[in-house]
Amino acid sequence: MSLADRFREHVTEHRNGMIHDLMFAVAWVGLVSILFDFVFTEAPTWVFYMFLLAGIPAYFGFFFSLELAKQE
Incomplete structure (x- = not known):
């Protein structure tokens, strides 16, 4: 293949x-x-990257809770 x-x-x-x-x-x-x-215009760049990095646990949390909701 x-x-x-x-x-x-x-x-x-x-x-x-x-x-x-x-x-x-x-x-x-x-x-x-x-x-x-628009909201955090004065925030440092590292905070922006930390928010982007927070998307990883948010992703797993969202889909984990979605699976739990489907089971019930």
Whole structure:
């Protein structure tokens, strides 16, 4: 099986998850960018990067709580 075939199979198998991941990432970066463009205009750059980094636990927390809600 070639690399292209394996890639195609992987994308076909995980399509919905990849789309959800991309949508969350775009929404999170958009929200943080809007906050720092209009609300926290005087904040240092490192705070912006910390907010972006906070997207990692937010991602796992959101999808974990979504799974719990689906189970109940």
